[in-house]
Amino acid sequence: MISSHPSIAKVAFTTNGYRLLKNAQKWRKAGITHINVSVDSLDPKCFHAITGHNRLQEVRQGIDAALDAGFETVKINVVLLKGVNDNEFPDYLTWAKNVPISIRFIELMQTGDNLEYFHKYHLSANVIRNQLLDRGWAQKKRSLNSGPAQEFTHIGYSGSIGLIAPYSKDFCKGCNRLRVTSAGDLRLCLFGEQGISLRPLLQNDNQKQDLKNLICDQLQFKRSSHFLDEGNTGITPHFASIGG
Numbered sequence: 005m006i007s008s009h010p011s012i013a014k015v016a017f018t019t020n021g022y023r024l025l026k027n028a029q030k031w032r033k034a035g036i037t038h039i040n041v042s043v044d045s046l047d048p049k050c051f052h053a054i055t056g057h058n059r060l061q062e063v064r065q066g067i068d069a070a071l072d073a074g075f076e077t078v079k080i081n082v083v084l085l086k087g088v089n090d091n092e093f094p095d096y097l098t099w100a101k102n103v104p105i106s107i108r109f110i111e112l113m114q115t116g117d118n119l120e121y122f123h124k125y126h127l128s129a130n131v132i133r134n135q136l137l138d139r140g141w142a143q144k145k146r147s148l149n150s151g152p153a154q155e156f157t158h159i160g161y162s163g164s165i166g167l168i169a170p171y172s173k174d175f176c177k178g179c180n181r182l183r184v185t186s187a188g189d190l191r192l193c194l195f196g197e198q199g200i201s202l203r204p205l206l207q208n209d210n211q212k213q214d215l216k217n218l219i220c221d222q223l224q225f226k227r228s229s230h231f232l233d234e235g236n237t238g239i240t241p242h243f244a245s246i247g248g
């Protein structure tokens with residue numbers, strides 16, 4: 005239904021990939037255009053330690069199936085953690101050598117309940133950025149719709165790299181993201197202080213204009229930045245609570 009709407013050109017879906025092998029073709033046919041898969045390690049043991057599941061092979065097969073199914077982009081999300089999986093950085097690059105995936109290295113962010121974990125495992129995106137530049141990757145000019153990622157390409161690679169560096173200057177400058185939680189709350193930022201409920205205006209089609217007005221009114225409160233540097237993580241206890 006969403007993909008058949010004439011003004012919607014892009015429908016993206018983020019998944020742990022467990023059912024990708026089975027459903028890639030079906031989801032592509034249903035109109036999903038872009039797919040993001042979390043793969044936090046390429047080492048089966050480490051993957052198991054991070055996710056609690058011994059399913060790396062299945063996920064890798066699912067990604068191949070997604071590439072075959074013809075999604076416009078297949079993004080791989082990776083959070084590199086100091087001393088856990090940061091040694092796998094070269095392995096991800098090797099993967100992107102001949103496979104047209106877009107690997108997203110996402111810097112670990114502090115949330116309400118992970119302060120100790122954050123301090124133990126946080127790896128600055130600058131470290132990754134410098135390694136990419138040292139290896140001949142070039143940063144692309146930011147396009148209007150590229151979102152917060154810094155994009156890198158390399159002439160010898162089929163794939164590309166994106167770097168999500170939330171602690172970098174101007175990270176939020178081009179942010180056009182709004183989120184709706186599974187409970188129907190509108191969130192203006194991953195780390196916002198408030199979430200207004202859209203639920204009462206999602207009950208029937210006659211409420212469409214009121215819903216639009218409410219969302220437009222809320223936009224004025226979207227802030228120009230998060231305040232993570234000051235240790236302010238807003239009302240988000242952890243990302244599972246807001247859907248990533």
Ligand code: SF4
Nearest residue numbers: 152176179193194230
């Ligand atoms: S404003 Fe919030 S949601 Fe947007 S990029 Fe910054 S932290 Fe992320």
